[in-house]
Amino acid sequence: MTPTTFLVGQLFNGLSVSSILLLMALGLAITFGLMGVINMAHGELMMLGSYTAYVLQNLFVRQFGEQNFGGYFLVALPMSFVVAGLMGLLLERALIRHLYGRPLETLLATWGVSLILQQAMRQVFGANNVDVRSPNWLTGRWQPSAGLEFPHLRLFIIVFTALAIAGMYALLFRTNIGLKIRAVTQNRDMSACLGVPTAKVDAYTFSLGSGLAGVAGCILSLMGSVGPTTGQNYIVDAFMVVVLGGVGKLAGAIAGSFGIGECNTLFESFSTATMGKVIVFTLVILFLQWKPSGLFPSKSRSLD
Numbered sequence: 001m002t003p004t005t006f007l008v009g010q011l012f013n014g015l016s017v018s019s020i021l022l023l024m025a026l027g028l029a030i031t032f033g034l035m036g037v038i039n040m041a042h043g044e045l046m047m048l049g050s051y052t053a054y055v056l057q058n059l060f061v062r063q064f065g066e067q068n069f070g071g072y073f074l075v076a077l078p079m080s081f082v083v084a085g086l087m088g089l090l091l092e093r094a095l096i097r098h099l100y101g102r103p104l105e106t107l108l109a110t111w112g113v114s115l116i117l118q119q120a121m122r123q124v125f126g127a128n129n130v131d132v133r134s135p136n137w138l139t140g141r142w143q144p145s146a147g148l149e150f151p152h153l154r155l156f157i158i159v160f161t162a163l164a165i166a167g168m169y170a171l172l173f174r175t176n177i178g179l180k181i182r183a184v185t186q187n188r189d190m191s192a193c194l195g196v197p198t199a200k201v202d203a204y205t206f207s208l209g210s211g212l213a214g215v216a217g218c219i220l221s222l223m224g225s226v227g228p229t230t231g232q233n234y235i236v237d238a239f240m241v242v243v244l245g246g247v248g249k250l251a252g253a254i255a256g257s258f259g260i261g262e263c264n265t266l267f268e269s270f271s272t273a274t275m276g277k278v279i280v281f282t283l284v285i286l287f288l289q290w291k292p293s294g295l296f297p298s299k300s301r302s303l304d
Helices: 002-033 042-064 066-094 101-125 154-175 176-186 190-192 198-223 236-247 250-270 273-290
Strands: 141-145 148-151
Touching: 002 042, 002 148, 002 198, 002 236, 002 250, 042 066, 042 101, 042 236, 066 250, 101 236, 141 154, 148 154, 148 250, 154 176, 154 198, 154 236, 154 250, 176 190, 190 198, 236 250, 236 273, 250 273
Parallel strands: none
Antiparallel strands: 141 148
16 A cells, blocks of 8 residues: 555545534534533434444335335435424423523433433343444445545435534525524524524424434434434534534534544554544543633523
């Protein structure tokens, strides 16, 4: 393998890891920035998306047979968004809206919800992990040159993440609801005085962020087995991306995920996976000592 091939391979691996991190943190960046809610159940919303893909996989095999198996994923993506989004809407209406401005109580309450969801999945699907198979059109590899291979699944994740970011920017900066979301994020009290229904904006935004978590879980289910504790494997990384980038900033989430993903891939190339994560965590902690508000700090935010 030539140095150029190695470098291109490392950059691609880092970009794919960055895309996965960004997909996990995208919904969290929106809800955390708007409402200041430390949602410890974010990982379990991702888990719901993963189990939605698992259920639809089995339904497609029973109803349409193995020859049409690959079509399940095209249905699983929007259904994961709907299932997790509805759960997020229920969570916001029933619990979180009564705890605004009380971060400790919100953290404890959402942690309790995460435990409830984990136990519910154990009761329904069992304690053992289950496997979600990739559709045939995502199992191959693209080999542009000798010694250089790009898995179709990772290419799909990169492209899908780019489309998700473009969609979020279009929603936030080209639509009326996006204008209201940005207004509430910057100054909640003034937005309410100008007639913006802040309670509805909170509910719809939290539902949107939850739906994005479900989509992330659906895609991440193709990377490994799914279990009741699947979400716990990703929640720390998602929060780390959001905090490093700057609370509530999509540009910060993009920059944070890219930095962490590329660094993680780089350090793993000459050490172990565990040591690579340790080095990345250490660098993030040192960076936050220098810039506690992250790469893109918010100019103003009111949580009262």
